[in-house]
Amino acid sequence: MDTGKIYQSLSGFYDVVSNGKTFRTRARGNFRKKNITPLVGDLVEFQIEDGDKGYILKVLPRRNSLVRPPIANIDQAIVVTATTQPEFSSNLLDRQLVALEVNKIKPLIYFSKTDLLNQDMEKHFEEVAKGYQRIGYDVIFPKQAFDQESLDHLRQLFSNKENVIMGQTGAGKSTLLNHLAPELNLKTGEISTALNRGKHTTRKVALLSVNDGLIADTPGFSSYDTFTIDFRDLTKYFPEFMRASVKCRFRGCVHVNEPGCEVKKQVADKQIMSSRYQNYLQMYTEIKNRKPKY
Numbered sequence: 001m002d003t004g005k006i007y008q009s010l011s012g013f014y015d016v017v018s019n020g021k022t023f024r025t026r027a028r029g030n031f032r033k034k035n036i037t038p039l040v041g042d043l044v045e046f047q048i049e050d051g052d053k054g055y056i057l058k059v060l061p062r063r064n065s066l067v068r069p070p071i072a073n074i075d076q077a078i079v080v081t082a083t084t085q086p087e088f089s090s091n092l093l094d095r096q097l098v099a100l101e102v103n104k105i106k107p108l109i110y111f112s113k114t115d116l117l118n119q120d121m122e123k124h125f126e127e128v129a130k131g132y133q134r135i136g137y138d139v140i141f142p143k144q145a146f147d148q149e150s151l152d153h154l155r156q157l158f159s160n161k162e163n164v165i166m167g168q169t170g171a172g173k174s175t176l177l178n179h180l181a182p183e184l185n186l187k188t189g190e191i192s193t194a195l196n197r198g199k200h201t202t203r204k205v206a207l208l209s210v211n212d213g214l215i216a217d218t219p220g221f222s223s224y225d226t227f228t229i230d231f232r233d234l235t236k237y238f239p240e241f242m243r244a245s246v247k248c249r250f251r252g253c254v255h256v257n258e259p260g261c262e263v264k265k266q267v268a269d270k271q272i273m274s275s276r277y278q279n280y281l282q283m284y285t286e287i288k289n290r291k292p293k294y
């Protein structure tokens, strides 16, 4: 029996790398019964058969895992966020940030297509970027698309970590990776077709070695559902709400109808971005009204 890491998953096959060798494996039959799906990033025990094939016996305990994109054991997620084409959605961004906070994965927000903005829109998005920076997130806002400074900054932030690149279809995830490491030669979509046909250019999750780090390219999505958390806990995943909430009058304040709520005060004072609060309320209502699944 050997131990390795899943680098790629494609139609029921898992490519496991062990001591620098790749083995094409399948999951053992009883995985489905036990409701275990191996994920890219998983450490697994596997049995080698016929040289470079094998089957997975066991998925080792995970540090964390995401459903969208499906990946495990990640330190940092580069959230590629289009400022335009597709249109910026603070809601989609905040949902991804919450999912990452829930899973204790460090977000890094990368704004793409900044070269397509006119001056007014560029100013607007610089403010948006600053807002997320004030929350405490690492943010990269390229002055010119793929300028050296942004790429170097990104390289510095991802080296020696296991990273995943996530974001909406057509946001520019694969394009960004190609700029970081041209030898990857990843397939990218035409802007127009990517958006109009709703087709993903990237179809599989695969871990790639880029400089001194590992990055998973992933297929994009167009929507992002909420999470299996208690609605009372949602506030915990908004770091700026947590900082403010020590001054809320009530312990356990969820910042909706309570009097003396510091979060609502800071929204009114524009210290907290109102888009964040609106998105919080929307997610809160959604989670609260969700029918329990049996």
Ligand SMILES: Nc1nc2c(ncn2[C@@H]2O[C@H](COP(=O)(O)OP(=O)(O)OP(=O)(O)O)[C@@H](O)[C@H]2O)c(=O)[nH]1
Pocket: 112, 113, 114, 115, 116, 145, 146, 167, 168, 169, 170, 171, 172, 173, 174, 175, 176, 187, 188, 189, 190, 191, 194, 199, 200, 201, 202, 203, 218, 219, 220, 221
């Ligand atoms: N002008 C401009 N175009 C960009 C930028 N980033 C990506 N694009 C274009 O946007 C289109 C989509 O890029 P992809 O890299 O395929 O997007 P993706 O996020 O990998 O999409 P999926 O694989 O479908 O999830 C391509 O035509 C890219 O050339 C950018 O910063 N500026």
Ligand SMILES: [Mg+2]
Pocket: 173, 174, 175, 187, 188, 201, 202, 218, 219, 220
């Ligand atoms: Mg792609």
Ligand SMILES: [Zn+2]
Pocket: 245, 248, 249, 253, 254, 255, 256, 258, 260, 261, 262, 263, 264
């Ligand atoms: Zn409050």
